[in-house]
């Protein structure tokens with residue numbers, strides 16, 4: 001019997017041996033993702049697809065894959081690039097990689113929060129530009145982090161991991177979410193539930209940890225920035241499209257809020273002529289929330305494990321759409 005065929009949309013930071021033993025693999029070797037039209041060709045008659053958040057997986061693509069298609073395995077926890085209902089309608093399970101990137105993403109959130117408050121990137125640019133002439137009492141001042149108020153929007157694994165870090169900085173921590181946590185967990189993390197609007201009004205730092213959905217698309221717009229303190233700093237390590245980029249530019253350039261640090265943009269990558277790139281009070285990193293060596297290897301291994309399970313007709317260890325098994 002011939003081996004199942006698998007297409008992997010980029011080189012992965014792990015060994016493919018376990019997969020090679022059971023499948024014929026094609027890996028897209030280029031740095032840029034396969035263009036959609038190419039992907040449509042590549043998926044023809046495959047059994048499994050291992051994809052990334054940069055690949056659009058829609059109904060047309062699922063149909064193009066044909067009747068042998070058994071599994072989509074995404075190397076990411078987020079899956080807003082995949083048409084879940086189309087995959088579910090075709091009984092295709094979708095794998096993803098929750099849990100393993102929680103701490104790495106919370107760490108980057110913390111790095112951005114601290115770098116933004118203490119103006120680390122600006123200070124580095126200042127020094128390299130030869131502007132460090134002497135110690136100055138009012139040079140590059142920023143707000144305190146210790147003791148400040150933190151607002152966490154979305155309180156899943158990553159939001160909670162950020163709260164654990166904030167606790168170590170004696171912060172007053174508010175969160176908002178579709179689900180209020182059990183009182184025991186709130187007590188353990190030292191957090192208080194509040195509404196989205198009141199969180200925006202109270203927080204010195206606001207950090208986003210909610211998935212992108214129809215409900216959260218451009219959740220941050222003019223009105224939300226108007227509610228925030230003028231001294232507030234916004235951090236986004238979730239998905240770029242949760243924040244309206246024009247409203248963000250307006251808020252930062254007018255001094256409506258003090259600063260922002262974002263690891264994700266709308267669109268991605270950020271266009272090189274985006275006005276956001278001209279702002280000194282904005283730090284932008286290229287979607288590296290999960291980019292620790294250990295985390296990326298674990299994500300790749302998890303994606304391979306999901307893929308193998310799907311190819312072998314077993315339930316995926318981490319499945320986005322378990323309805324396919326009903």
Ligand code: DGY
Nearest residue numbers: 075076077078101290
């Ligand atoms: C994810 O997993 O969804 C991140 O955005 C990339 O690691």
